[in-house]
Amino acid sequence: MLKYTIGFNKRKSEAQEKLVVFNQKKFRFSDWFAEKAIKGVAFLSIAVVILIFIFVFREAFPIFRMDKASTATNTEVLVQESYGGAETETGSSPVEDKQVDNSTVTATPTDRPSTTLLSNTWMPVSDNPRYGIWPLFLGTMKVTLIALLFAAPLSILAAIYTAMFAKPRIREIIKPVIELLAGFPSVVIGFFALMVMATVFQEMFGYASRLNGFVGGIAMGLAAIPIIYTLTEDALTAVPKTYTEASLGLGASRRQTAFSVVLPAAVPGIFAAIVLGIGRIFGETMIALMATGNAAMSSINPFDSVRTLSATIGAEMAEVVFGDTHYSVLFFIGSLLFIFTFALNALAEFYFKNMVIRRYQAKK
Amino acid sequence: MNRNIKDTVVEGITGVSVLLIIFIIVSILAVTIVGGWSKLNWTFLSEFPKDGMTRGGIFPAIVGTAAMTLIMAIAAVPFGVITAIYLAEYASEKSIMAKTIRFAVKTLAVVPSIIFGLFGLGFFISFIGKNMDILLSGGELKWGQPNILWASLTMALLTLPVVIVSVEEAIKTIPREMREASLALGATKWQTIKNVVLPGSISGILTGTILAVSRGAGEVAPILFTGAAYFLSDLPKSLSDQFMSLGYHIYIMSTQSSDVDATLPIQFATTLVLLLLTFSLNAVAVTLRYRIRRRAK
Numbered sequence: 046m047l048k049y050t051i052g053f054n055k056r057k058s059e060a061q062e063k064l065v066v067f068n069q070k071k072f073r074f075s076d077w078f079a080e081k082a083i084k085g086v087a088f089l090s091i092a093v094v095i096l097i098f099i100f101v102f103r104e105a106f107p108i109f110r111m112d113k114a115s116t117a118t119n120t121e122v123l124v125q126e127s128y129g130g131a132e133t134e135t136g137s138s139p140v141e142d143k144q145v146d147n148s149t150v151t152a153t154p155t156d157r158p159s160t161t162l163l164s165n166t167w168m169p170v171s172d173n174p175r176y177g178i179w180p181l182f183l184g185t186m187k188v189t190l191i192a193l194l195f196a197a198p199l200s201i202l203a204a205i206y207t208a209m210f211a212k213p214r215i216r217e218i219i220k221p222v223i224e225l226l227a228g229f230p231s232v233v234i235g236f237f238a239l240m241v242m243a244t245v246f247q248e249m250f251g252y253a254s255r256l257n258g259f260v261g262g263i264a265m266g267l268a269a270i271p272i273i274y275t276l277t278e279d280a281l282t283a284v285p286k287t288y289t290e291a292s293l294g295l296g297a298s299r300r301q302t303a304f305s306v307v308l309p310a311a312v313p314g315i316f317a318a319i320v321l322g323i324g325r326i327f328g329e330t331m332i333a334l335m336a337t338g339n340a341a342m343s344s345i346n347p348f349d350s351v352r353t354l355s356a357t358i359g360a361e362m363a364e365v366v367f368g369d370t371h372y373s374v375l376f377f378i379g380s381l382l383f384i385f386t387f388a389l390n391a392l393a394e395f396y397f398k399n400m401v402i403r404r405y406q407a408k409k
Numbered sequence: 410m411n412r413n414i415k416d417t418v419v420e421g422i423t424g425v426s427v428l429l430i431i432f433i434i435v436s437i438l439a440v441t442i443v444g445g446w447s448k449l450n451w452t453f454l455s456e457f458p459k460d461g462m463t464r465g466g467i468f469p470a471i472v473g474t475a476a477m478t479l480i481m482a483i484a485a486v487p488f489g490v491i492t493a494i495y496l497a498e499y500a501s502e503k504s505i506m507a508k509t510i511r512f513a514v515k516t517l518a519v520v521p522s523i524i525f526g527l528f529g530l531g532f533f534i535s536f537i538g539k540n541m542d543i544l545l546s547g548g549e550l551k552w553g554q555p556n557i558l559w560a561s562l563t564m565a566l567l568t569l570p571v572v573i574v575s576v577e578e579a580i581k582t583i584p585r586e587m588r589e590a591s592l593a594l595g596a597t598k599w600q601t602i603k604n605v606v607l608p609g610s611i612s613g614i615l616t617g618t619i620l621a622v623s624r625g626a627g628e629v630a631p632i633l634f635t636g637a638a639y640f641l642s643d644l645p646k647s648l649s650d651q652f653m654s655l656g657y658h659i660y661i662m663s664t665q666s667s668d669v670d671a672t673l674p675i676q677f678a679t680t681l682v683l684l685l686l687t688f689s690l691n692a693v694a695v696t697l698r699y700r701i702r703r704r705a706k
Contacts (some may be wrong), residue, residue, distance in 0.1 A: 053414065073597070075597070076597040076598055076599045079440040079598075079599035079602075080598070080599070081504060083496055084489075084499065084506075085499075086491040086492060086495070087492040087495035087496065088490060088506075088510070090510055090513045090569065090573075093513070093517065093569075094513045096532060097520065097525075097528045097532075100528055100531040100532040100536065101524065101527050101531060103531065104527070104531045104535070194692075199426050199429060202425075202426035202427075203422045203426040206420070206426065206427050207427065209423075209590075210423060210424070211421050219427055219431075221695065222434065223427070223430055223432055223434070225688075226430070226433075226625065228627075228687055228688065228691040229434075229437065229687075230628065230683060230684075230687055231627070231630075231631070231686070232659050232660050233627070233680055233684055234437070235660070235663075236490065236663055236680050237437045238472060238657055239663055239664070240444075240663070240676075241436075241440050274430070277455060299416065299420070300415065300416040304419070320616060321519060323698075324521075327521070328520070328522070328523060328524070329521070329630050330522060330523040330577070330629075330630040331656075331660060334664065335660065355521055355523045356527075356629075357634055361527075362530070362633065362634045363584075363634045367535065376527060379523070379524055382521055382524060383520060383521075383524050386520055387520070387675065389519070390515060390516055392520045392702040397633055403417075404675075
């Protein structure tokens with residue numbers, strides 16, 4: 046529409062030059078200004094993303110510079126920091142054992158912070174602080190996998206029912222009800238997991254620690270269900286009606302049509318839904334803080350207590366000393382989370398969406 | 410015959426998945442209501458916590474949440490509305506600028522909320538706040554620490570995509586003819602936006618605001634270290650004060666309270682209040698959105 050107005054004015058100016066030029070300047074300034082101002086404000090959202098990049102990385106960067114100074118500051122760190130909160134309450138004995146172990150073995154702290162990043166112990170507060178993010182990473186992966194195994198099949202099947210089998214009137218009820226779940230604050234889901242699910246699952250499976258990766262994973266799956274469900278449902282309804290009609294017309298049943306025709310056609314969209322669901326689970330903080338037990342162990346047993354990357358930031362950031370190595374390491378973990386979710390979003394946005402577009406355009 | 414049985418079974422499984430999800434939703438609601446209902450009364454809503462949080466109410470947490478979401482909305486709504494106007498009215502779908510903005514908005518929507526907390530700490534508190542202290546009061550610590558302003562601004566960035574998406578959707582439902590009529594009468598593009606597009610999208614702006622407030626009231630991770638406090642004996646009086654929030658209250662009470670059993674009814678009742686708050690806000694937003702969509706048809 047903008048182009049149209051410009052073209053119109055141009056033609057006019059050829060005919061009545063002076064008058065139009067005068068008029069144009071008079072009313073065009075506010076217009077020009079409004080457009081520039083609006084464009085400027087809109088640009089801010091790009092700026093915010095760039096600023097997040099810069100400032101999260103800026104605070105993480107000093108780990109690599111602090112290597113030399115680390116020996117000097119170690120004792121100070123021990124005095125200043127308190128390792129309180131969730132950790133002291135829920136930290137289970139294996140971690141404490143390790144803590145004792147390490148401080149006796151390495152009496153003189155010589156490890157550089159950046160080299161301990163890949164080690165196997167997360168022990169930021171001790172004589173010889175170790176910032177091994179491996180157990181945290183493993184814990185996050187474990188919880189994400191559990192959450193995904195729970196949430197993905199459930200939401201995809203529910204989406205298939207909603208898009209394919211449900212009568213229109215029932216669909217009108219099911220969709221908003223399931224999307225209600227998206228409106229539950231994650232702290233409420235975390236609370237439910239902590240109070241109800243933890244007890245129920247412990248009675249059902251009889252494992253040792255009440256809060257663990259399994260409970261946390263299922264609870265985080267609940268947070269991902271509305272995302273995967275809504276996007277899958279969208280992908281299924283976006284498949285052209287002609288596909289369904291052709292299949293039904295050939296005598297296939299509704300079930301065969303749904304699973305052999307519509308579902309395969311919607312696969313890229315469903316992948317995008319799962320990818321965005323992974324992003325949500327990966328970064329979920331409050332549920333992880335409340336329901337996973339928060340002990341950094343490198344074990345693959347789903348019923349062991351788990352500490353995820355995001356929960357580590359949430360639990361420890363409030364207690365660190367500003368600008369300290371521990372502080373930088375937490376920001377470093379944040380940068381990892383940011384890069385990861387950014388990449389997942391880009392993947393869903395560019396790769397899978399292009400696949401969807403190509404698929405339907407080629408066959409139309 | 411065999412095929413019919415298989416059809417019924419498979420359709421049944423998909424139906425059961427729907428029922429299972431609905432069952433989970435209903436049980437979360439039921440547990441919260443049953444656990445919190447008896448405690449929920451006027452004194453609970455209007456009193457300060459007492460006796461080391463084991464008795465009393467959640468008044469400061471309600472006020473804190475309201476104040477934080479209000480400041481958040483003041484920051485996020487104008488910003489979001491203008492961005493939506495740019496995307497819907499000025500930018501062509503194919504311009505690189507518009508595509509980049511859309512991608513940036515989507516990124517903001519999927520970045521984990523804890524990252525916003527880190528950003529608030531790294532940018533607002535330790536960069537802007539610290540420098541404000543140096544410039545305004547010669548280094549005396551006032552803005553360079555967590556407070557309600559930084560928490561609200563952090564939350565505003567998190568809820569920005571919600572506003573943008575709702576407003577843009579509403580703008581798109583305004584008929585093209587109305588814009589053309591305005592332009593044909595000699596109005597400029599900006600005048601058209603100001604007098605035709607904006608008034609027509611008021612309900613969309615309202616929907617976006619309500620959804621953003623509901624989201625902001627429920628999020629805890631971004632305010633963990635940008636301004637929320639465990640217990641304050643006073644309400645926040647200025648932008649540089651800390652505040653109590655419902656979500657943070659639930660988190661702290663359920664994980665770090667010294668006497669979990671004694672505070673259990675308070676925890677449930679607080680959760681119920683938060684859930685009722687976000688629920689009623691969402692219900693209003695959904696109704697408004699439904700009306701917008703009907704207009705689009």
